[in-house]
Amino acid sequence: MQLYNSATHKKEEFTTHTPGHVEMYTCGPTVYHFAHIGNLRSYIMEDVLEKFLRYDGYDVNRVMNITDVGHLSSDADTGEDKMLKGAKREHKTVMEIAQYYTDAFFDDCRKLNIKTPDVVQPATGLIDEFIKLVEGLLDKGFAYVAGGNVYFDTSKLERYYIFNAHDEEDLAVGVREGVEEDTNKRSKNDFVLWFTKSKFEDQALKWDSPWGVGYPGWHIECSGISLKYNGEYLDLHCGGIDNAFPHHTNEIAQSESYIGHPWCKQWFHVHHLNTANEGKMSKSKGEFLTVSLLEEKGYDPLVYRFFCLQSHYRKGLVFSWENLDNAAAAFQKLIAKIAAQDPADGPVDEAVAAEYKDRFRKQVGNDLNTALAVTALYDALKAKTNGATRLAILDSFDQVLSLSLLDKAAAVREEQKKQKTASQGGYAITGEGDPAVDALVLQRYEAKKAKNFAEADRIRDELKAQGIEVTDLPGGASWKRV
Incomplete structure (x- = not known):
């Protein structure tokens, strides 16, 4: 398998620390609001990647965090905690907000046929691990206490910026437009590992720590959760492209400083879902597009999954209702073509099926080319073989694509049977x-x-x-x- 590595900016042969086994980490949602379909594009593509790895013979341990504390309204350690902001908006406790939107997120995932990761860990359930990690960084000289908070000292690193080669002053968090500089930092690049009550008096969730009552920074959560459940050698880290800096950059800095060796060499970033008028999709501008809204407008959520699969994950995808309508029409025609296959027209020709499966494995294994995977569905329907074999091939492909193709085709055949009976x-x-x-x-x-x-x-x-x-x-x- 060849996979593009955001850290090296090139496609590389995918290798793992333990042959045949993949330790995979996915940055999960901050559960202060519903996920919009732009967020969910990343989870769809990560789901396809995990399922393809299993299809290709790997054993996969996939871990995902749930951020229910510590993610501030600016990714740069400033502003209000997103969870607190959500609680104030809806006049609920932070934990009520967290549970409600966690449930909503996984309900969206179920509708989109996104598999639940092997480990799902809310940040609030692992505070002791984060404190241990911060203590270790202080002991090793990679962190310092200032103004009541604990900061990571980026000056101790040979290289801080991993995913880009831009001018450091342009990218420094402290000089970003609209971000107030934290005067406690020794360097503009430094970031918070632990906040204390001295800075955020209204923070709802707080814990005792060696540095006072407070709560963990957003970045330390993912490092702590991954180190606990994936171990010290991570094979594959996934997330949206907007997480590359500063979140993933900071994860690398603190994780490798703590364990003392390279942590994860393969980084998988999914690019933005854009709208024609607003650019990158977000919760704060334009129409708030959720799975529930798609359903209200009459769209099957799997039509949106199909829409995402038609584009490469490293390309921005433009959403419009017209584009979704085109995807819906194409999906309906695809299901109709599959429904026209006769399951009793067999037996399955295993040699033909193996040929198509091998071709599919090579196509998708070329940097998760899901557009070619969709083309492979149509190629299978044209295969010079019987209906049972075509359906067996499609069923195999759908282990990765998860479009419920055969179930939907069977429903169409059943409806046609009822109409015929009528x-x-x-x-x-x-x-x-x-x-x-x-x-x-x-x-x-x-x-x-x-x-x-x-x-x-x-x-x-x-x-x-x-x-x-x-x-x-x-x-x-x-x-x-x-």
Whole structure:
């Protein structure tokens, strides 16, 4: 497998510390609000990556944090805690907010067929580990206490900026536009490991520590959680491209300083979902696009997953309702083509299936090329083989793509079967695919045929009460909801 490494800016052969086993870490959500579909693009692509690694024969241990404390409204250690901000907005406790939006996040993941990681760890459940990590950095001389807070000393590093080669003054957190400089820092690049009450008096969640009552910084959480559950050698770290600096940069600095050796060499960053008018999608500008909103507008969440798979993860993806409509139409046609395959047309030709699976493995293994993976679905449908073999190939691909292809195709076939059943005695019924309504329309026809007009009128009134309009046609009827 070849995978682009954000740390080296090139595609590299994917290797692991332990052959055949992948230690994988994913930056999880800050659960102060609903995830928007831009956030979820990253989780979709990380899900595909994990499932492809398993498909390719790896054993994977995937760990994800839940940030329920410590993430400030600026990624640069300034401003209000996002969790506290959410609690004030909704007049709830921080932990009530955390639980509600954690549940909402995983509900969105379920709708998008995103697998739950092997380990999901809320930051508030591992405070002792973070304190231990901060103490270790102080003991090793990589941290200092100032103004009641504990800071990481970036001057002790040979190299701080990992993911870019820009001028350090331009990237320094303290000189970012709109960010108030922290005068406690020795260097503009330094970042907070532990906040104390002396700086944030209104912080809701606080713990005792050697430096006073306070709470951990955002960056230390991911290092502590990964070191506990992935160990000291991390094979693959994932996240959105906006996490590369400062969050992932700071993770590397503190983790490697603590353990004393290289930590993670493979970094996987998913690029932004953009809107045509607003640019990068966010919660603070433009329409707040969530999975629930997509559903309210009549879209299957898996249409959005399909939409994301049609683009490469390292390219910005432009969202518009027109683009989503195009994806929905293409997805519906794909399902119809799959539904046209006969599962009984077999047996499965294992040699043909193996050929297509090998091709798929090479295509997706070239830097997670999901656009080629989607093309592979159509290629499989054109394979010169029987229906059972085509379906077996598609089922195999869907272990990675997770579009519920065969289930949706089976539902279409079942609906077609019901509609066919509804066409009895030369009487064809067309409608919106509701078997109960089809049955009533057929009963009305049979009552009229038996000259039981009172019963036919009763059924007509029952349908009308349900908002069903029936139109009699030569040899049948059609109905619709009005």
